[in-house]
Amino acid sequence: MKRIELVLHNRAYSIQIEYGLLFRLKEILAEIAPGDRRFLLVTDEVVAELYGKRVLESFAGLLVDLFVLPSGEENKNLENLNRLYDYLIINGYERRDVLLAFGGGVVGDITGMAAATYLRGVPYIQIPSTLLAQVDAGIGGKVAVNHALGKNLIGSFYQPKAVLVDPSLLDTLSERELRGAIAEVIKYGVALDYEFFVFLEENVAGILEGDRFLREEMVARACELKAGIVRQDELDLGVRAVLNFGHTLGHALEQLGEYREYSHGEAVSIGMVAVFAMAEELGLVERGDKERVIALLEQVGLPVRLKGMYAKERIKESIGKDKKKSEGQVRWVLPERIGKAKINCIVPEKILDRVLLDLMG
Ligand SMILES: NC(=O)c1ccc[n+]([C@@H]2O[C@H](COP(=O)([O-])OP(=O)(O)OC[C@H]3O[C@@H](n4cnc5c(N)ncnc54)[C@H](O)[C@@H]3O)[C@@H](O)[C@H]2O)c1
Structure with missing residues (x-):
């Protein structure tokens, strides 16, 4: 496993890179986000289809729900962000609960936006599944959704609690x-x-x-x-x-x-x-x-x-x-x-x- 520490002004987090890390997530989460909390695994329909079942199985014993977004850039919008807020509110997610952004840059950016703003900020962890998200979008805390008048117009800076990178996910990319x-x-x-x-x-x-x-x-x-x-x-x-x-x-x-x-x-x-x-x-x-x-x-x-x-x-x-x-x-x-x-x-x-x-x- 390779580990990069990203130390910023008022926070620090690690980027962990390991082939096959996805199926050790439970162990890693116990370290990064210990204690009694709920996790919401946010992903898109393509990633859910490819990996959802296996990942959820590997989480046995944790309190995890799954939220699936439609796939594609056109879905990185306020409407889907709002659907995510609805889910968090209706299901009573609290400030200590953790959002897991499992997908490409679209999932990472929407989940990051929800995490930055829901209850004025809840923790989130990036688990990027495309090469672009692994080397770019997942790192650095830029979160956003598109507006009808332009891309990434609604956004913020909000750093994740960790970035967990599994290069084996690249095997299924087009x-x-x-x-x-x-x-x-x-x-x-x-x-x-x-x-x-x-x-x-x-x-x-x-x-x-x-x-x-x-x-x-x-x-x-x-x-x-x-x-x-x-x-x-x-x-x-x-x-x-x-x-x-x-x-x-x-x-x-x-x-x-x-x-x-x-x-x-x-x-x-x-x-x-x-x-x-x-x-x-x-x-x-x-x-x-x-x-x-x-x-x-x-x-x-x-x-x-x-x-x-x-x-x-x-x-x-x-x-x-x-x-x-x-x-x-x-x-x-x-x-x-x-x-x-x-x-x-x-x-x-x-x-x-x-x-x-x-x-x-
Ligand atoms: N926040 C940042 O700093 C930052 C930086 C660069 C780009 N971005 C944003 O990232 C987005 C682009 O990211 P992207 O290229 O990851 O796009 P994406 O999230 O749309 O993913 C591309 C496609 O790959 C599919 N996919 C994801 N993981 C897969 C896997 N392991 N196997 C098979 N298919 C998989 C997705 O369902 C989607 O259809 C843009 O919205 C861009 O604005 C953000």
Whole structure:
């Protein structure tokens, strides 16, 4: 088992990573949340179908209820959050009781929102079941639901009591989910840690084939990198913006495709190539770095060029709407080399134009 301690201003919690941890949950919960309390296992219908019965059986002797949400991003809304409040109120959950967020980022974000607000805050534990949730959404305490007018508009910061990560859960993920989330894992290497990038270059084939030790190592190192950033900037007021590497163009592409054309990871993959191309034009990175990043993304089967279905001006307009825009300028996160990035960069329009045209060519 690998254990990462996340010590923040007024609280601390651990991220535990272990292959097969899911079936030791009862023992781990006895340690983290001892005493006489109720647990509510919140999950979605896909995860419930795959793992619900076995997990509940492993909880024998604990007071556990199951609450199942519909699966998918469109369900991360106030209506489902309200259904969860109703359940907690009707069933008399108290302040010492614990919510267990067992699922992808959607389940984690809704459960975290309920935990942050029900009775002005009850404990919750993240048990992330997708790669994206294991290395990103489950760590750092950002909780939210979407509003009809935009994603993640209703939210807060509320840290979990623990994050329990079982990489064996990745075995049942769809290929597209897995590969898309590897784009985010590659982002950690590219933006924060050269050695991790080299580890991915050397081992990505084994990771895709399902090698359990490599997957565990990948997840643990990515969690450490995310935790390192959260430690420095819990409330996302400064350096945490580095995690938006590749996301400025990525978000624009996701929005233009109405979240169907490109998955989040696919859009971020193209976004990462774009920022390397910009940094190359600006003389920030050495020639050859971009090609190494492209080669790794291609090995994972991620897109590295635009499919050519959007006009350059529409892409620029969508970039302009990005929430990281401040004082009328879009702020980019640009690489300085593989493993190091800087935030708040301004990119001249003619360079952006050239890079977009190249990506379409
Ligand atoms: N809070 C944060 O810091 C943060 C960070 C990044 C993303 N997010 C949020 O996370 C969400 C995306 O997360 P996601 O990619 O995990 O999406 P998701 O929760 O929708 O999960 C993706 C799909 O995988 C299924 N699934 C989950 N675990 C599975 C498993 N083990 N095997 C098979 N299928 C499984 C789900 O049912 C769903 O259909 C977005 O809402 C995003 O805003 C939050």
